Each structure stands twice: as structure tokens, then as C-alpha cells.
Amino acid sequence: MMTIAIIGGGFSGTMTAVQLMRKASQPLKVILIERNERIAKGVAYGTLCPLHLLNVPAKDMSAFPDDSQHFFKWAKDQDAAVTEATFVPRMRYGAYIEHILNDTLSHKAPNIEFRRLHGEVKNISLVNDGKQGRIELNNGEEVIADRIVLALGNLAPANVRIKNPQFYESKNYVRDSWSKESRPPISADAPILLVGTGLTMIDKALELKLQGHEGTIYALSRHGYLPSVHIPGIVRLPNPFENANLPKTVLELTKYIRAMVKRVEDSREANWRQAVDSIRPVTQQLWKTWNTTERRRFIRHMRCIWDVHRHRIAPEVGAMIDSMIKAGQLKIVAARVVSMEENASGIKVTVSPRGHHKETSFEVNRVINCTGADSNVKTIDEPLVEQLRNQGLLCADTFGLGPTITDTWALIDQQGKASDVVYVVGPLLKGQLWESIAVPELRGQAAQLADHLITSNDRVSLCHSESA
Numbered sequence: 013m014m015t016i017a018i019i020g021g022g023f024s025g026t027m028t029a030v031q032l033m034r035k036a037s038q039p040l041k042v043i044l045i046e047r048n049e050r051i052a053k054g055v056a057y058g059t060l061c062p063l064h065l066l067n068v069p070a071k072d073m074s075a076f077p078d079d080s081q082h083f084f085k086w087a088k089d090q091d092a093a094v095t096e097a098t099f100v101p102r103m104r105y106g107a108y109i110e111h112i113l114n115d116t117l118s119h120k121a122p123n124i125e126f127r128r129l130h131g132e133v134k135n136i137s138l139v140n141d142g143k144q145g146r147i148e149l150n151n152g153e154e155v156i157a158d159r160i161v162l163a164l165g166n167l168a169p170a171n172v173r174i175k176n177p178q179f180y181e182s183k184n185y186v187r188d189s190w191s192k193e194s195r196p197p198i199s200a201d202a203p204i205l206l207v208g209t210g211l212t213m214i215d216k217a218l219e220l221k222l223q224g225h226e227g228t229i230y231a232l233s234r235h236g237y238l239p240s241v242h243i244p245g246i247v248r249l250p251n252p253f254e255n256a257n258l259p260k261t262v263l264e265l266t267k268y269i270r271a272m273v274k275r276v277e278d279s280r281e282a283n284w285r286q287a288v289d290s291i292r293p294v295t296q297q298l299w300k301t302w303n304t305t306e307r308r309r310f311i312r313h314m315r316c317i318w319d320v321h322r323h324r325i326a327p328e329v330g331a332m333i334d335s336m337i338k339a340g341q342l343k344i345v346a347a348r349v350v351s352m353e354e355n356a357s358g359i360k361v362t363v364s365p366r367g368h369h370k371e372t373s374f375e376v377n378r379v380i381n382c383t384g385a386d387s388n389v390k391t392i393d394e395p396l397v398e399q400l401r402n403q404g405l406l407c408a409d410t411f412g413l414g415p416t417i418t419d420t421w422a423l424i425d426q427q428g429k430a431s432d433v434v435y436v437v438g439p440l441l442k443g444q445l446w447e448s449i450a451v452p453e454l455r456g457q458a459a460q461l462a463d464h465l466i467t468s469n470d471r472v473s474l475c476h477s478e479s480a
């Protein structure tokens with residue numbers, strides 16, 4: 013019986029396990045390993061804050077690529093008020109994935125085994141001439157698997173570069189805004205700095221508001237751009253490249269999008285949101301066809317603009333953030349952090365504002381890193397990634413977006429050899445696919461990887477039966 017171990021029980025890992033158990037026709041053992049107590053939630057859907065809403069409407073959040081209404085129907089069964097355009101609380105989405113896993117387990121075939129392990133994987137090594145992997149957990153447990161899937165997801169953000177990095181030892185600095193690690197309490201009127209102005213900052217600002225925080229919240233990034241807001245119920249535009257060649261350069265793509273936005277807005281047929289969304293089905297293809305120079309150009313000049321237009325927030329969330337800004341509680345700062353120094357009264361933050369040469373300073377009592385997940389496997393200090401890197405089993409892609417992998421998402425080691433054992437799924441595929449963060453892409457990855465692993469299982473079973 014083939015054993016497939018999946019490390020990471022967030023959306024990607026759980027749905028890979030679900031797809032494996034639903035698709036397998038040969039005996040199979042699936043082991044799902046998660047360091048947090050609960051599986052199926054991950055960073056995004058493990059939140060307990062009711063103000064954290066999905067940033068994708070219900071109609072687009074099915075966990076199955078071949079059943080687009082699956083989530084919407086489930087959510088409507090739970091709450092009749094849900095429509096296709098509703099932005100459902102993220103914790104309810106976590107309950108949906110948990111429901112799918114439980115449902116799969118209660119209907120699985122008798123020759124499919126499932127085991128859940130609670131613990132952090134610290135070490136993976138290849139054994140049996142590199143045909144299997146040994147997985148070691150921090151609680152002393154060990155597992156031998158024929159295939160290992162790294163579904164590590166959203167890893168803690170990197171510290172931003174400042175003059176005095178020793179500040180990062182401070183108890184008043186929170187590097188991972190998603191971690192549940194407790195901190196010394198601060199008063200409700202204390203000023204706080206959120207580094208980053210994207211989706212993580214939005215989450216944190218709302219959470220602070222709900223906790224009754226009244227002090228000033230500074231949110232800072234180089235450009236100071238905030239995510240755009242969805243307009244509910246808008247119609248979809250068809251993929252503009254259905255019967256046309258894809259733009260070969262970033263400049264060509266930019267011109268194309270600008271012209272499309274002008275055309276649809278002039279004709280009042282649609283707005284820029286639909287124009288940006290219409291490219292989504294080909295974003296991965298575009299990224300794959302661009303050479304290194306074009307990819308570098310995109311990252312340097314377009315990434316920031318792309319992110320704020322592509323990753324949008326629910327209208328209700330937009331309205332809450334807007335009112336916090338209008339009330340003067342949330343202050344958006346376009347600047348680069350130069351240094352952060354802790355003293356007896358608080359933390360002196362010195363910044364270089366965008367477009368000015370003169371540095372300025374302000375004081376806060378806590379700094380929370382909201383710059384989003386780090387995926388640079390070359391520098392990241394995540395123990396498992398460090399261990400894989402040190403063993404030479406993993407190396408970083410050109411842009412530090414993830415590990416180098418094959419077209420079927422097997423790890424490529426530092427000698428350039430593709431692994432027969434270790435595979436990757438989820439946001440760490442960003443280097444190869446660029447668009448590899450949200451459910452509409454990840455559900456397809458889980459199904460695709462399961463198909464690939466099952467085909468290799470079938471081949472192994474066939475060889476065994478022929479030689480028997």
C-alpha cells in the first residue's frame with residue numbers, strides 16, 4: 013500500500029488529502045500532519061474574528077474545481093440569507109473545509125486509510141535509495157512515506173530591513189500577526205504601528221477595532237496603497253485572450269489592460285475590476301511564457317499595482333476601514349522604515365516618507381509586521397525549510413518566490429535532480445505559477461496533484477501485480 017504524507021493541514025493540504033481519498037482506486041494510506049491543534053483551517057480560516065470576511069464572493073469559493081456551486085449551496089443551507097455575492101466570514105469557510113474532510117472520511121472506501129498527526133515536522137530525509145522519505149516530528153514521532161507533499165502555505169513574514177535589527181528581539185514587536193503567541197498587554201489608547209498596508213493590515217486593524225482599541229493605528233508601506241474594494245454582483249467579462257496571442261512583455265500587457273479598461277468604462281459595459289479579473293484565467297500562462305527579464309520587470313514595476321487591484325476586500329470591510337480612516341484612528345503612511353528604537357516610554361519609529369528626503373519620527377507602543385507571508389526559501393528561518401535547504405534537497409527559484417520545482421511540482425534539489433518523493437502544493441508554487449494564493453487556484457492544484465500521485469500509485473501497484 014502506498015503511503016502519502018501531507019505536511020500542513022490548511023486548505024491546500026486538507027483538500028489534497030480529500031482529493032486523494034476520493035479519487036484513489038488502489039489501496040492508499042494518507043497521513044495529514046499539522047502543527048496546530050485543528051486541521052482544515054490553516055492561517056486564513058482559523059481566525060476567530062467575525063469581522064474577517066472572505067475576500068472572494070460565495071459563488072467563487074467552492075473547494076472543488078468541478079463543482080462550482082458547492083460552497084454556495086453549503087453556505088446557503090447554513091444561512092438562508094447567503095447569496096452568490098455574499099462575502100461570508102472566514103471562520104465559516106474553515107467549518108466548510110472541516111465538513112468536507114469529515115464527509116470524505118465517512119464515505120471513503122475500506123482500502124483507504126487516513127491518519128491525522130498533530131505535531132511540527134522538523135526533519136525530512138530520503139531513505140531506501142531515495143525511494144521513500146522519513147519524516148520526523150518535534151514530538152518524537154516518525155513516519156516513512158512513499159510520497160511527501162509540502163503544503164506549508166503562508167509562512168511567517170520576513171522582518172523588514174532596518175538600521176538596528178536588534179529591535180526585533182523586543183517583546184513589543186510581533187513578527188507573525190497570525191500567531192496566537194501572547195504579548196504583554198498595552199493600554200487601549202496606545203499607538204500601534206502596522207507595517208504593511210495590504211490584506212493582513214486590514215485584518216489586524218479590524219481585529220484591534222473589535223477588541224476596543226482606541227489609540228492611533230499607523231499603517232505603513234512604501235507606496236501607502238490600500239487594497240481596492242469589490243463591487244458586489246458585477247458580471248464577468250470573457251477571457252480576452254481566448255482566441256488571441258498572449259502579451260509577450262509587461263509593457264504589452266499594461267497597454268492592453270489600459271485600453272481594455274478605457275473601452276469597457278467608456279461603453280459603461282463594465283469597470284476596471286472586470287477588466288483585471290478577465291485576465292485571471294491566463295495569469296499563470298502569462299507568467300510561464302515570460303522570460304526572466306519580463307518577470308523581473310513585472311516584480312519591480314507592476315507587482316505593487318497588480319496586488320492592490322487584484323486582491324480586493326469585501327465592501328463591508330472597505331466601509332469599516334474607510335470609517336476608521338475618516339475618524340482619524342487609522343493613519344496610512346507612505347514611507348520606508350529606517351529604524352525602530354525601544355526606550356522607556358515606547359518605540360521611536362523613524363521613517364523616510366515617500367517623495368521626501370527628510371526623515372521623520374513618531375512614537376508607538378507596539379509594532380506588528382503585516383507584510384504578508386514570506387516564501388523566499390533561500391533566506392526563510394522556518395525550521396523545516398532550513399533543514400531541507402541545508403541537506404541540499406531544496407533550492408530557491410530566481411526571484412525568491414518559492415522552491416524550484418518540476419512541472420508536476422516535484423522538488424528539484426541543489427544538484428538539479430527532480431525528487432521522486434517530495435512534492436509541493438499551495439502558495440509556495442508562486443515562483444512557477446505567480447497566481448497561487450487563493451482558493452480558485454488552490455482547489456485545482458489539490459485535484460491535479462492528487463491525480464498525479466494516484467497515477468504513480470497505480471503504476472506501482474501494476475508493477476507489483478505483474479511481478480507477483
Ligand SMILES: Cc1cc2nc3c(=O)[nH]c(=O)nc-3n(C[C@H](O)[C@H](O)[C@H](O)COP(=O)(O)OP(=O)(O)OC[C@H]3O[C@@H](n4cnc5c(N)ncnc54)[C@H](O)[C@@H]3O)c2cc1C
Binds near residue numbers: 019026053166
Ligand atoms: C489572512 C488571510 C486571508 C485570506 N483570505 C482568503 C479569501 O478570503 N479567499 C481566498 O481565496 N484566499 C484567501 N487567502 C489565501 C489563502 O492563502 C488560501 O485561501 C489558503 O487558505 C492557503 O491554504 P494553505 O493550506 O496553502 O496554507 P495555510 O493556510 O497557511 O496552511 C498551511 C498549514 O501548514 C502548517 N504547517 C506549516 N509548516 C508545518 C510543519 N513544519 N509541520 C506541520 N505543519 C506545518 C501550518 O500550521 C498551516 O496550518 C487568505 C490568506 C490569508 C493569509
